[in-house]
Each structure stands twice: as structure tokens, then as C-alpha cells.
Amino acid sequence: MVWRTASQLHDALAGRTLTRSDFRVPRFATTDLTGRAVTGTVSRGKHLLTRVEGDITVHTHLKMEGTWRISAASGYLLRDHRIRLILANEQYQAVGQSLGIVEVLRTSRESTVVGHLGPDLLGPDWDAAEAVRRLGEQPDRTIGEALLDQRNLAGLGTIYRAETLFLRGVNPWRPAGEVTDLTGLVELAQRLLDANKTRVGTVTTGSTQRGRQMWVYGRAGQPCRRCGTPILRDSLGPEPEERIAVWCPHCQPG
Numbered sequence: 001m002v003w004r005t006a007s008q009l010h011d012a013l014a015g016r017t018l019t020r021s022d023f024r025v026p027r028f029a030t031t032d033l034t035g036r037a038v039t040g041t042v043s044r045g046k047h048l049l050t051r052v053e054g055d056i057t058v059h060t061h062l063k064m065e066g067t068w069r070i071s072a073a074s075g076y077l078l079r080d081h082r083i084r085l086i087l088a089n090e091q092y093q094a095v096g097q098s099l100g101i102v103e104v105l106r107t108s109r110e111s112t113v114v115g116h117l118g119p120d121l122l123g124p125d126w127d128a129a130e131a132v133r134r135l136g137e138q139p140d141r142t143i144g145e146a147l148l149d150q151r152n153l154a155g156l157g158t159i160y161r162a163e164t165l166f167l168r169g170v171n172p173w174r175p176a177g178e179v180t181d182l183t184g185l186v187e188l189a190q191r192l193l194d195a196n197k198t199r200v201g202t203v204t205t206g207s208t209q210r211g212r213q214m215w216v217y218g219r220a221g222q223p224c225r226r227c228g229t230p231i232l233r234d235s236l237g238p239e240p241e242e243r244i245a246v247w248c249p250h251c252q253p254g
């Protein structure tokens with residue numbers, strides 16, 4: 001969860017002076033932020049913004065495989081080829097591995113990388129009405145595609161899309177303009193993300209028992225927990241942007 005990662009980075013770095021900054025991406029390989037204090041880290045949708053004094057922001061994005069690992073500060077030289085960035089102070093070090101985006105920009109120009117995003121499901125700007133308005137701008141687009149378009153609402157991924165659509169009984173291929181209660185849909189998505197934002201793992205069924213945490217995601221071919229119909233899985237969206245969709249054909253009729 002990006003929100004949780006931002007919170008962990010904030011706790012480890014904010015208010016402390018950097019004793020090491022190691023950018024292992026060609027464009028910023030010579031960038032050195034040591035001696036500057038980190039003022040905070042926030043998430044914006046799936047983007048992470050670590051702000052450093054001097055109108056500097058380190059912008060990172062996990063994409064599909066990225067992680068941030070935080071541990072006690074160490075003098076050991078880290079040689080893992082997956083490392084893209086290290087930010088450290090006297091107490092902690094934050095190591096970013098396989099990050100999809102690593103760049104440095106002016107804090108005053110953050111809008112150039114996140115200004116296109118819709119209302120953030122876990123942000124102070126969350127606005128269900130605005131999200132609904134944006135979803136309705138392309139009524140013929142499948143609701144599955146529209147929900148993952150970060151320009152409509154920021155922060156939703158394939159897991160929460162699948163679980164939200166199941167709980168609302170909406171087929172992922174239904175046109176957005178034919179979804180009768182878009183407000184209820186986006187408000188449920190926001191509640192699911194908010195309930196899980198500090199949790200390791202995802203629970204949408206109310207059960208934390210292993211193997212019973214979710215309704216449909218990760219359960220293709222298994223019986224629906226409600227009706228027993230086998231859960232289906234397919235790709236949704238145009239190439240090369242297609243993403244996995246998972247649904248119950250009985251509970252979410254096409």
C-alpha cells in the first residue's frame with residue numbers, strides 16, 4: 001500500500017538531516033542531498049513525494065515491483081543491483097529497490113508529475129462527487145478501465161477494483177454510463193482502502209483468516225463465496241495497458 005509506505009518513509013526521514021543520498025539512476029547519479037533536512041513524505045495516488053528543504057522533492061513510484069525498505073542506519077556498502085535510491089540519516093536508512101520512477105524536481109513544480117491525477121482516495125482532497133463526474137465523462141468506457149485511470153480517481157489498483165466491483169455487483173465490462181450508483185461505488189472503494197491503509201495485506205471480507213481475506217481477487221477458478229459459481233479471470237483494456245480483471249459471472253452479470 002503506497003499510503004503506508006509514505007507513512008513509514010515520513011516517520012524515518014522527516015525532521016532529520018540526510019547523511020547519505022545515493023541515486024543509482026543515470027540522470028540523477030551526481031545528485032547529492034546530504035546535509036539537507038527532509039521535511040516530509042506524502043503519497044499522491046500511487047506516487048511518493050519526499051520533500052527536502054530547499055524546494056526539492058524526490059519523486060518515486062513503485063510501479064509493479066518496487067519497494068522501500070527501512071532499517072537502522074548502517075555503514076555497509078549495499079551492492080544489490082535492484083537498488084535505485086538510498087536516503088539515510090544518523091538513525092535510519094530507506095532503500096528503494098526496483099522503483100519504477102526516481103527523479104528530483106522542485107517542490108514548487110510537483111504539479112508537473114501529479115497535477116493530472118483525480119481526487120486521491122486517501123488524500124485530504126478526496127471528493128467523491130468530482131470522481132463521479134470524471135468517471136461519467138466517458139460513459140461508453142468500461143467501468144473496469146475507468147476505475148484504474150488515475151485521472152479519474154487516484155490510488156485504486158486491480159485488487160481493490162475487483163473487490164469493490166464484486167461487492168457492488170457490477171461487471172467490470174459494464175459501461176460506466178450504465179452503472180446506476182457511481183457514488184456508492186467510489187465511496188465503497190474509499191472505505192475499503194481507508195480500512196486497509198495501515199494493514200499488511202488486504203482484507204475485504206471481514207475475515208483475517210488466511211485464504212479468506214478477499215472475495216474474488218486471487219481466486220480465479222475457485223467457487224464464489226456467495227453463490228458457488230467459479231470465479232473468472234481475464235485481461236481488460238487495450239494493449240499494452242491491459243490489466244487483470246477478476247469477477248463472479250453470477251453475482252456480477254455482464
